[in-house]
Amino acid sequence: MEQKVAIMKLKADLQCRKCYKKVKKVLCKYP
16 A cells, blocks of 8 residues: 555656646746
8 A cells, every 4th residue: 555655656756747737848948
């Protein structure tokens, strides 16, 4: 069970990083 939670957190973290990069790109366009 703990392993599943860790994998879920890892996947969520990866998605957050992708979203963060997208947001950063958008923010770079509008200084």
